[in-house]
Amino acid sequence: MSIFQQLVQHSQPHWTQYIQHDFVQGIATGTLPKAAFQHYLKQDYRYLFQYSRALSLGIFKADNFAQMAQANEAISILLKEINVHLQFCQQWGIAESEVFATEESFACIAYTRYVLDCGINGGLAELYAALLPCAAGYAEIGRWIKNSGISAENNPYQAWIDAYAADDFQAGVQKMIYLFESVCCQLNEKQLQNLQTIFTTATKMEIAFWQMGLDLTL
Numbered sequence: 001m002s003i004f005q006q007l008v009q010h011s012q013p014h015w016t017q018y019i020q021h022d023f024v025q026g027i028a029t030g031t032l033p034k035a036a037f038q039h040y041l042k043q044d045y046r047y048l049f050q051y052s053r054a055l056s057l058g059i060f061k062a063d064n065f066a067q068m069a070q071a072n073e074a075i076s077i078l079l080k081e082i083n084v085h086l087q088f089c090q091q092w093g094i095a096e097s098e099v100f101a102t103e104e105s106f107a108c109i110a111y112t113r114y115v116l117d118c119g120i121n122g123g124l125a126e127l128y129a130a131l132l133p134c135a136a137g138y139a140e141i142g143r144w145i146k147n148s149g150i151s152a153e154n155n156p157y158q159a160w161i162d163a164y165a166a167d168d169f170q171a172g173v174q175k176m177i178y179l180f181e182s183v184c185c186q187l188n189e190k191q192l193q194n195l196q197t198i199f200t201t202a203t204k205m206e207i208a209f210w211q212m213g214l215d216l217t218l
């Protein structure tokens with residue numbers, strides 16, 4: 001079993017609660033209230049800004065050009081993700097400046113600053129352990145919704161589902177997992193335990209992020 005697979009397994013039951021959250025079920029069936037999705041989307045725009053800063057640490061901390069190129073590719077994929085958010089906002093007549101001026105929720109602040117802290121104080125393994133629940137979780141959600149056939153016709157969130165089920169997103173996440181595995185191979189037991197703590201904490205923060213969307217909280 002790969003280190004990534006072990007992290008997922010040992011983060012249970014939180015991982016499944018994250019992937020199968022009521023917010024995700026609502027997106028999948030198209031029944032999520034629009035207000036919840038809008039609240040989430042604005043917060044997620046703020047989240048992705050901080051997340052790209054964390055990904056940039058992957059360039060700063062890289063040991064070679066190949067690792068730099070991979071972090072750079074992950075940032076390009078993230079820029080596409082932001083466009084999906086902005087297209088939704090455009091359709092509702094919400095300007096990017098308004099989204100950027102949205103007050104950050106506690107859930108957003110706690111999660112993003114935690115990831116940045118892991119990246120600033122740790123090495124590449126700690127950084128990617130904090131980044132992976134985000135990337136790999138949404139890839140799993142995208143695959144699950146697509147393969148389950150649960151999405152209703154005229155689902156208002158179909159563009160969101162398609163973005164995370166898309167081949168380029170899925171391939172980008174696979175590359176991040178390979179990079180993570182390669183930087184973990186020399187780690188001792190204590191360091192691996194620390195990665196588990198980071199991964200599980202970030203997974204729980206994903207759950208809190210969905211809940212913030214459902215509850216419309218700041």
Ligand SMILES: Cc1ncc(CN)c(N)n1
Pocket residue numbers: 044047048081133134135138206209
């Ligand atoms: C909170 C959160 N987690 C993950 C993703 C997928 N990059 C996202 N857009 N937002």
